[in-house]
Amino acid sequence: MASTHSIRYSPKCMAPARITPRTQNFPQWYQDVLSLAPDLYDESPVTGCITFAPLSTKLWGNVRRIFDRKIRALGVENIMLPMLIPQNFFEREKEHVDGFAPEVAVVTHAGGAKLPEPYAVRPTSETLFVDWYSRGGRIQSHRDLPLLANQWCSVMRWEKRPRAFLRTTEFHWQEGHCLFATEQDCREFTLKILDLYAALSEDILAIPVIRGEKPEHERFPGGIATYAIEGMMQDGKALQMGTSHMLSQAFLKGSEGKPLVSFLNEKEETTVPFYDSWGLSTRVLGAVFMTHGDDDGIVLPPNIAPVQCAVLPLFGSDAAENEKVREAARKLGGAVSGQRSAVSIPVHGRKDWFEEVSDELTVRIDLRDCRLGEKTFYQIRSGTPVRIEIGPKDLAENSCVIKSRIRTREQAIKAPLAKAPEIVREMLKEDQATLFKNAKKMQQEKTVEPANYEELKKAMADGKWGLIPWDGTKETVDKFKADTSGGTYRCFAFDAKEDAEGMKDPISGKPSAFKKRIYVAKAY
RNA sequence: CGGGGUGUAGCUUAGUUGGUAAAGCGCCAGGCUGGGGGUCUGGAGACCCAGGGUUCGAGUCCCUGCACCCCGACCA
Numbered sequence: 001m002a003s004t005h006s007i008r009y010s011p012k013c014m015a016p017a018r019i020t021p022r023t024q025n026f027p028q029w030y031q032d033v034l035s036l037a038p039d040l041y042d043e044s045p046v047t048g049c050i051t052f053a054p055l056s057t058k059l060w061g062n063v064r065r066i067f068d069r070k071i072r073a074l075g076v077e078n079i080m081l082p083m084l085i086p087q088n089f090f091e092r093e094k095e096h097v098d099g100f101a102p103e104v105a106v107v108t109h110a111g112g113a114k115l116p117e118p119y120a121v122r123p124t125s126e127t128l129f130v131d132w133y134s135r136g137g138r139i140q141s142h143r144d145l146p147l148l149a150n151q152w153c154s155v156m157r158w159e160k161r162p163r164a165f166l167r168t169t170e171f172h173w174q175e176g177h178c179l180f181a182t183e184q185d186c187r188e189f190t191l192k193i194l195d196l197y198a199a200l201s202e203d204i205l206a207i208p209v210i211r212g213e214k215p216e217h218e219r220f221p222g223g224i225a226t227y228a229i230e231g232m233m234q235d236g237k238a239l240q241m242g243t244s245h246m247l248s249q250a251f252l253k254g255s256e257g258k259p260l261v262s263f264l265n266e267k268e269e270t271t272v273p274f275y276d277s278w279g280l281s282t283r284v285l286g287a288v289f290m291t292h293g294d295d296d297g298i299v300l301p302p303n304i305a306p307v308q309c310a311v312l313p314l315f316g317s318d319a320a321e322n323e324k325v326r327e328a329a330r331k332l333g334g335a336v337s338g339q340r341s342a343v344s345i346p347v348h349g350r351k352d353w354f355e356e357v358s359d360e361l362t363v364r365i366d367l368r369d370c371r372l373g374e375k376t377f378y379q380i381r382s383g384t385p386v387r388i389e390i391g392p393k394d395l396a397e398n399s400c401v402i403k404s405r406i407r408t409r410e411q412a413i414k415a416p417l418a419k420a421p422e423i424v425r426e427m428l429k430e431d432q433a434t435l436f437k438n439a440k441k442m443q444q445e446k447t448v449e450p451a452n453y454e455e456l457k458k459a460m461a462d463g464k465w466g467l468i469p470w471d472g473t474k475e476t477v478d479k480f481k482a483d484t485s486g487g488t489y490r491c492f493a494f495d496a497k498e499d500a501e502g503m504k505d506p507i508s509g510k511p512s513a514f515k516k517r518i519y520v521a522k523a524y
Numbered sequence: 525c526g527g528g529g530u531g532u533a534g535c536u537u538a539g540u541u542g543g544u545a546a547a548g549c550g551c552c553a554g555g556c557u558g559g560g561g562g563u564c565u566g567g568a569g570a571c572c573c574a575g576g577g578u579u580c581g582a583g584u585c586c587c588u589g590c591a592c593c594c595c596g597a598c599c600a
Contacts, residue, residue: 027594043592102598124600160525160598167599228600240600281600296560314559373561380560389559401559409560486596524600 021295026235030290034164036381037298041164048162048169052282055382056165058306059285060172064152066204066304067174067280070196076148076176081128083153084119089127092255096126099221103157121156126251126277129177133252134260142181142265145273146189150176165286166239166524173281179252179273181265186274187225190244193278194227197242205284206301206435207231207291208443209241210519212491217474220245220277230490230519232443233290236463238490238521241287244278251275286524291439298383299405301435302428308361309336309424310379314372314391321392326367328395328417330354332388333365336421361428380405385431386424390417406431449517453506456520460484465521467496469503472513480507480520490519 019036020028034040042051052060068078084107090097105121108114122128129149133139139147154172162168176193180186194211201207209229219226225246231239249272252261265271292299302308313329315322334344338358345355352367364384366375372389379387383405390400400420402413404427415423446464450456459466461484470476470489480487492514500512 031593047591099599155600157599159600161596171600173600243600279600283600312559316558371558371560371562373558376560378561391559393559403560412559 019295019297022234022293029293029295031164033289033293033297038378038382040298046169048159050164050168052172055306056282056285059288059300059304060282062304062306063200063204063280063284064174067196067200068152070200071150071174071176071193074148074192076150076178079132079149079151080153081122081125081132081151083122085122085125085128087118087120089131090120092127092253093222093250095222096251100124100157103159105156105158122153123155123157124277124279125151125153125155125175126177126247129277130251130260130275133179139179139261139263139273141263142271144263145179145181146185147179147273148176148189149178150174163286163524165289166283168282171281171283173279176276176278178276179261180276181263181271181273183274186276187246190225190227190246190276190278193276194229194242194244197229197244197278197280200280201229201231201241201284201287202436204301204303205288205291206303206432206439207241207287208436208440210491210493212493212496212519214243214491215470215477215489215518217477218489218491220247222250223247228491230521231287231291232439232446232465232521233287233524234293234442235290236446236465236521238465238488238519238523239283239287239290240490240523241284242278242280245276247275247277249274292435293383294406297381299435300383300385302385302432305383305385306362307355307364307382307384308428309363309386309388310375310384311336311363311365311388311390312372312375312379313365313367314389315369316392318392321395325390325392325395329365329367329390332390332400332417332420333363335417336388336424337361337363338421361425386427388420388424402427404431406434447519450506456506457484460487460520460522463522465490465519467517467519468507469500469505469512470514470518471505471508471510473508473510476505476508476510483507484522486522487520488523490521490523492516492518 019032022029037055039053040055041053044051087106090100100123104123107119107121133147138144152174154170156170158169159167178189180189198209198211201209209231211229212227214226214228223245226243228243229241231241233239252272252275253259259272262270262272288300288304289298292301311329311333313325315325333354333356337356338360343357345357347353347355354365356363356365368375376387385405387403388400389403394400399414399416402415402420402423403409404411413423447467448459448464449467450459456466456468477489496516498515500514500517503512504510505512
């Protein structure tokens with residue numbers, strides 16, 4: 001028998017490095033977990049930018065595939081705009097340019113010479129979409145509306161403090177940009193998209209979110225309303241996971257205020273359309289890691305995992321018997337993957353490492369001649385939801401052992417081979433639900449309604465969210481931020497009770513300026 | 525952009541009053557093995573971040589850069 005050897009997909013993955021426990025140092029835990037997940041990501045030579053390695057690329061691919069199907073069903077068409085924007089485009093909308101100016105990267109030279117006018121690397125594409133709308137008489141009549149467009153692309157924002165996945169200098173996202181004949185149509189669609197974001201987060205990523213409207217000072221620069229979904233990470237910090245903006249008509253006007261896009265409505269009046277934009281980025285992958293990960297590594301919800309199940313054969317000293325185990329493992333992988341499994345992929349072209357892909361699920365079969373422990377750890381660190389072990393003893397009794405990433409070893413299931421596909425499916429379904437349930441429980445436990453400012457400050461220090469009445473002033477926002485070292489006003493939840501009238505702001509003592517209380521939290 | 529820190533093998537680090545570099549893990553070859561990182565033997569692998577200075581001699585001391593990390597302010 002050949003010696004133990006392994007195939008590495010990332011040099012660091014097999015290091016016996018320890019993961020810092022979450023309770024000890026959460027940011028360090030996050031870094032450890034990411035860098036020890038095989039093939040997840042790498043640092044890049046560009047400041048603040050990461051390389052999305054195969055695992056994160058597949059995760060984002062899944063988000064994209066799932067969400068694209070949803071928006072296509074609403075009639076949204078995908079387009080692809082240039083990644084560079086003439087700099088003068090930004091000057092049309094003052095608040096917009098003020099909002100993004102510091103973080104825009106600029107191209108000044110090309111073709112061996114200085115450009116007559118610099119180009120900005122897109123931080124977002126509002127201005128390019130508006131340019132596109134205005135071309136070729138695309139919008140002339142109310143019959144041309146709505147116009148529903150989206151693009152999948154990357155954008156660049158020179159943020160001061162990058163964090164892998166959560167805030168990288170270049171990030172990948174979708175940005176939808178739509179025009180409507182009436183403000184009501186616009187608002188309805190903007191909210192419909194937010195529902196899609198919430199569904200993606202809760203049903204696929206297993207992350208419960210609060211849907212709500214951002215306070216004015218947290219709005220998109222130049223917009224009139226921003227709606228967002230907010231998720232809670234395991235340290236109690238909030239993460240904005242997707243935003244849908246009602247933009248003002250100012251975006252559709254030139255620097256002299258003349259409309260760039262207008263149409264004739266039913267009453268034959270020249271009208272500027274109503275504009276919304278909405279985006280969801282690779283940040284949500286960071287949310288998945290932060291929400292579900294444990295002290296052994298990342299944990300991927302089955303509905304988004306690129307590989308739902310790994311088949312891990314283990315060997316004895318009898319070569320002929322081992323060959324039978326290999327054969328059985330391949331057969332089992334195909335069976336678990338499903339009837340319509342037509343594709344068997346040699347991973348990275350290797351001969352001992354296969355992926356069985358069906359419409360239902362993807363199973364990886366790790367035939368490498370190395371210890372079970374090594375294969376197991378690889379899958380644990382990869383966050384693979386389910387593992388199946390099969391060895392000579394199992395084969396002798398036509399069975400296998402099925403284990404879950406989020407269950408204890410005692411909860412392993414010994415099952416007849418024929419029943420494995422069914423049991424795996426059941427386990428995936430249950431685990432998906434469990435992950436959501438656990439996250440939801442934490443969200444509820446870590447949300448408090450403080451009776452006074454002391455309690456509120458304590459909640460922030462303890463990594464909790466507060467639901468509080470707000471006097472609506474910026475002074476209070478600033479004071480809160482200073483007193484709590486970074487507490488922020490997140491959103492007015494759609495489903496919050498309208499009970500704030502008559503209540504007093506715990507920070508200023510002044511009466512609430514709103515019908516609803518607002519969520520406050522520290523945030524990423 | 526402020527405050528702090530770190531640059532030595534693929535990774536984590538050691539390196540004494542200055543004397544041309546060490547270990548663990550990983551990697552390669554093989555033996556015994558094999559149900560959550562097994563073990564033994566042998567081997568490959570580093571112009572010590574860059575530039576300058578002090579010195580007979582610099583990983584080590586001194587300057588100047590650069591890069592990265594952590595903590596703040598900005599943000600999806």
